Every structure is written in C-alpha cells, then in structure tokens.
Amino acid sequence: MRDFLATAVAEGRLSHAYLFVGAPGSGKHEAAEALARCVVCPHGGDATCDECRRVAHRTHPDVRWLAPGSASGYLVAQVRELIEDAGLAPVRARTKVYVLERAELLRGNAANALLKTLEEPPEAVMFILCARTTAAMLPTIVSRCQQVPFRSVSPAAGAETVMRACACTPAEARMALAVAGTPARAVDFLKSPSRREVRRLVVGALDSLARDDSWDVLLAARDLVAAVAVPLADVRQAQEDALRESQDFLTAAALKQVEDANKRELTARERSGMMEALSAAESLLRDVLARCEGIPGGAVNDDAAAVVDRIAAGCDTAGALRAIEAVGRAADDLAHNVSPQLTLEVMLLRIKEALACPPSFR
Ligand SMILES: [Zn+2]
Structure with missing residues (x-):
C-alpha cells in the first residue's frame, strides 16, 4: 500500500480524491498522514522538517482533519464549511489536503453536498476519505475516489512492531495494543x-x-x-x-x-x-x-x-x-x-x- 502511494507521489500522478477502506487499526489514518506529508512537504515527506512536524501535530493550516460532528454522522454545515474552505488558496503548501475520518458517516444532504465538490474539485485540493466499509456509502462518492483497501495487521505482527519501536517486553506490547488499539497508537501510549x-x-x-x-x-x-x-x-x-x-x-x-x-x-x-x-x-x-x-x-x-x-x-x-x-x-x-x-x-x-x-x- 505504502509503495503504491509512494510511487504515485514520485511520478506526480496523484488523484484528487482517495478512499482508504479498512477496519479500525488497519493503518488508514497513519497512511493518510503519510500521504498528506508527501503532498505538503517540499522534501517529499521526510517526516523531519517543519511542514511534516505540523502535519503530525495536526497544526498544518493546509492539512485539515474532519470527524463527524454528531453521533449520527457528518453535519451539512460541516461539509458546507469544508467546501468554502476548499475554495480558498493554500496558506503554506501548494495543495490543500482534507482528511475525512469515518467517511461512511457521510449521509443524506452532507453526502450530496460533498459529492458536487468531488465531481468538480477545486484546483490544488486533495481529499482523503477514511472509511471502515463502503457498504452504506453513496455509490457516486465511492466511484469518484480512488479506492485503497487496508488489511488489519495480526495481533502478533502488531506486537512485533510495537516491540521494535519501543524496545519493550512482549507483555507491555500486548497491554499497550489492548489499551491504545493500533501499533502506532500503542507506541505513542508507551512513550x-x-x-x-x-x-x-x-x-x-x-x-x-x-x-x-x-x-x-x-x-x-x-x-x-x-x-x-x-x-x-x-x-x-x-x-x-x-x-x-x-x-x-x-x-x-x-x-x-x-x-x-x-x-x-x-x-x-x-x-x-x-x-x-x-x-x-x-x-x-x-x-x-x-x-x-x-x-x-x-x-x-x-x-x-x-x-x-x-x-x-x-x-x-x-x-x-x-x-x-x-x-x-x-x-x-x-x-x-x-x-x-x-x-x-x-x-x-x-x-x-x-x-x-x-x-x-x-
Ligand atoms: Zn518534510
């Protein structure tokens, strides 16, 4: 998966809309962050420069993360605000990135409002939709995005990743994964x-x-x-x-x-x-x-x-x-x-x- 995106970035053939699909813990959000870094970092997402640091801290003005505004889903007002914002020029980068978490909760009028923008995207804007499943999503939204499937990592592989990153014991890695959910979050938790x-x-x-x-x-x-x-x-x-x-x-x-x-x-x-x-x-x-x-x-x-x-x-x-x-x-x-x-x-x-x-x- 990472390779696929890295190649696309290197060859300059990025889509204006991606749909990352996978269960919680399958690394969608980590990949969305990595892709956002590639887009706004002048060094191809080196993860060390100021731009990359801002993306990681979620303080980059051109990389916005959105989550459903209510328990039942995205609000129409949220999507309208997003569309208005997407029409403004980027502040620091050449392209603006919008990451929508739980995109399967885009429903009704909120979904329709976003669809229009996906059909005629503004210049220099990238959307990354993250969804657990596409089953309940508007098919026209799904078809407008380049889909990228994510597979869940096995608990053993997850613990292995955490142990490598933190030099912790297997027991600590198991506990951290149970508490924090994904390997990346488990590493943050232990630190x-x-x-x-x-x-x-x-x-x-x-x-x-x-x-x-x-x-x-x-x-x-x-x-x-x-x-x-x-x-x-x-x-x-x-x-x-x-x-x-x-x-x-x-x-x-x-x-x-x-x-x-x-x-x-x-x-x-x-x-x-x-x-x-x-x-x-x-x-x-x-x-x-x-x-x-x-x-x-x-x-x-x-x-x-x-x-x-x-x-x-x-x-x-x-x-x-x-x-x-x-x-x-x-x-x-x-x-x-x-x-x-x-x-x-x-x-x-x-x-x-x-x-x-x-x-x-x-
Ligand atoms: Zn960078």
Whole structure:
C-alpha cells in the first residue's frame, strides 16, 4: 500500500480524491498522514522538517482533519464549511489536503453536498476519505475516489512492531495494543507517561472498587477525568506555538479557522483519551473473565495479574460479563455527549454492583 502511494507521489500522478477502506487499526489514518506529508512537504515527506512536524501535530493550516460532528454522522454545515474552505488558496503548501475520518458517516444532504465538490474539485485540493466499509456509502462518492483497501495487521505482527519501536517486553506490547488499539497508537501510549498514568489509575480504581463507597467512586472518577486532561495540555501548547509562528502570514479569517480546527482537535483528543481509559478497563475485566472461566494463558495485563486475581476471587463469570457490559454502555454514553465525569461514575458504580453479586445468586 505504502509503495503504491509512494510511487504515485514520485511520478506526480496523484488523484484528487482517495478512499482508504479498512477496519479500525488497519493503518488508514497513519497512511493518510503519510500521504498528506508527501503532498505538503517540499522534501517529499521526510517526516523531519517543519511542514511534516505540523502535519503530525495536526497544526498544518493546509492539512485539515474532519470527524463527524454528531453521533449520527457528518453535519451539512460541516461539509458546507469544508467546501468554502476548499475554495480558498493554500496558506503554506501548494495543495490543500482534507482528511475525512469515518467517511461512511457521510449521509443524506452532507453526502450530496460533498459529492458536487468531488465531481468538480477545486484546483490544488486533495481529499482523503477514511472509511471502515463502503457498504452504506453513496455509490457516486465511492466511484469518484480512488479506492485503497487496508488489511488489519495480526495481533502478533502488531506486537512485533510495537516491540521494535519501543524496545519493550512482549507483555507491555500486548497491554499497550489492548489499551491504545493500533501499533502506532500503542507506541505513542508507551512513550507517554501521562497516558500510562491514566491506565494505572483505571487499574487502581477497579482494584479498590470492592472496598469503595459511593463517595470514593466519585473521587476516583474525578481523578481519572483530571488525568485524561493532562496530555491535552501538551497538545494545547503545540497548537499555541504553531499559531504564534503562523500569525505573521495568516489572515484573520484563516487564523480563526485554524483556531476552530484546534478546538475540534482538543475535543477529539479528550474523547480518544476517555476511550483509551475505557479500553484499559475493558481489557482488565476480560482478563478477570478469563480467570473466572479458568482459561489459562492469553492474559493481556501481566503487570496487573495480582489485581486480576483479587477481582476474580470475588466474582463469577456472569458478574465479569456484566462488568464488561458496563464499559460498553459507558462508551455509548460518551458518544451521546454525557459528561466524562458522570460517564465514569456511573460505569464504576455499575461495575462495582456487577462484581459484587451476592453468593446466593451465583
Ligand atoms: Zn518534510
């Protein structure tokens, strides 16, 4: 896949619209970033220059990332704003790049609005649509894009990649993949003390649930929300630095757009930080389930084996299953804009209840 894009870039025959299709974790977003770098970097995407750094930090004014504006999909207003923006000249590069995550959530009027632009694309604009599947997409949108399929990497290959990049143990790589999702994100996770701290707090919160009262649960949720916000401070700093550097040559309108994009990025990052906390909880509870069922090996949280043992000693299979379900419901709550604090409180209380089912019900 990478080779295919590299050749296309080298030979100067890039399409104006790509559709990257594959399951979560198949590397679509990493490839979209790499392609965006190739397009805006004067050195062919060397990954080291200022342009490439801005793309990686998502602060490049000519590379915009969009995600659905609501739980049900892209908003028409979002697509209209994109089209208007696409009509403006690039700020730093020769071409502007728009990456649309979850493009399968382009529906109805939002999809139709984008279709017109894909049919008659403005000069010097590239669209990269990332979708999990094309099944529910407007066929005319699909046919306007050059499709690039992505295959998921096997867990073993993923762990191998993480170990090579971080020089970590196989157990650490397995845990990081379970928490962060993709090899690239797992590597970032292992290198980020603040994100590892969130996971440490999640494990601690689950460990002490059996002894906690409602007030303790509330405090645990509060500490978690605060910990999730710590990595955001770095992102905000990077955004402010980039914005300061751009102030001289950006118009007020363009500055406003970068600021809006920055705000959206912070929201998206907070959400992904919360999702990572939920993944950490789910992964630990799956180990508890395996222990309850007496399934040997396959545990992901080797460093928290004692915690898994303690929780498994106090519950049964049905309780572990209901606890895992509580994590899934928390993910739904977040998708419906329930506050992080409330989501975590409710989740922890549900898990506590599930894990503490009285012996008469076992
Ligand atoms: Zn570069």
